[in-house]
Amino acid sequence: xxxxxxxxxxxxxxxxxxxxxxxxxxxxxxxxxxxxxxxxxxxxxxxxxxxxxxxxxxxxxxxxxxxxxxxxxxxxxxxxxxxxxxxxxxxxxxxxxxxxxxxxxxxxxxxxxxxxxxxxxxxxxxxxxxxxxxxxxxxxxxxxxxxxxxxxxxxxxxxxxxxxxxxxxx
Numbered sequence: 114x115x116x117x118x119x120x121x122x123x124x125x126x127x128x129x130x131x132x133x134x135x136x137x138x139x140x141x142x143x144x145x146x147x148x149x150x151x152x153x154x155x156x157x158x159x160x161x162x163x164x165x166x167x168x169x170x171x172x173x174x175x176x177x178x179x180x181x182x183x184x185x186x187x188x189x190x191x192x193x194x195x196x197x198x199x200x201x202x203x204x205x206x207x208x209x210x211x212x213x214x215x216x217x218x219x220x221x222x223x224x225x226x227x228x229x230x231x232x233x234x235x236x237x238x239x240x241x242x243x244x245x246x247x248x249x250x251x252x253x254x255x256x257x258x259x260x261x262x263x264x265x266x267x268x269x270x271x272x273x274x275x276x277x278x279x280x281x282x283x
Contacts, residue, residue, distance in 0.1 A: 168246040169193060175243060178218060184244050185212055185223060194228065194248025199240045206247060207234075 168191055173184045188195045188209045196206040207225030215221040218239040225234055267275045 167250075169248075169250050170246060172243065172245040175241065181218065181238055181241060182214075182221075185209075185238065185241075188223070188244055188246070191246055191250060193246065193250040195225075196245045196247045197223070197225070197236060197241055198243040198245075199236065200242045201240075202242075205234065205236070208248070 168187060173180070175181050175184060189212050191209070193208075194206055195209050196204055198204050205225060205227070207227040209223055210226050211224035213222050213224075219237055221238040222235045223238070223241075225236070227234070264275055
């Protein structure tokens with residue numbers, strides 16, 4: 114016998130040897146009562162993805178303070194430019210890269226990176242009349258699942274040396 118049947122691995126130093134418990138015994142350990150813990154490890158490797166909202170072109174209504182805060186959170190997660198219309202009717206377009214949440218709309222601000230300059234203006238939530246999701250979401254449709262789908266489409270067509278290159282940045 115090589116000892117592997119008893120948990121000995123000749124590649125590990127002697128002090129690092131561990132004895133693996135049989136699956137029935139390891140499930141009885143504290144903390145192993147999680148749902149799905151009795152599934153084979155290959156089944157646990159696949160984590161389902163989630164759908165992203167397609168916000169491009171959306172112009173939400175900002176009727177309440179809760180609406181303003183919720184839409185700003187979505188704009189913060191959006192990977193494209195937004196156009197903010199201020200209450201004085203001026204518009205500003207850029208990537209919303211920062212928001213500072215305060216107890217009131219007056220003390221909360223968003224910060225934008227402008228495409229036309231190096232300015233990083235801060236706009237209080239209280240000055241925002243509208244937000245439009247005007248820029249293209251640069252990461253839309255680029256999940257791992259989309260990459261795998263493209264890979265298998267190319268492979269089913271008989272292509273060899275398949276590589277999926279990223280799109281050029283604008």
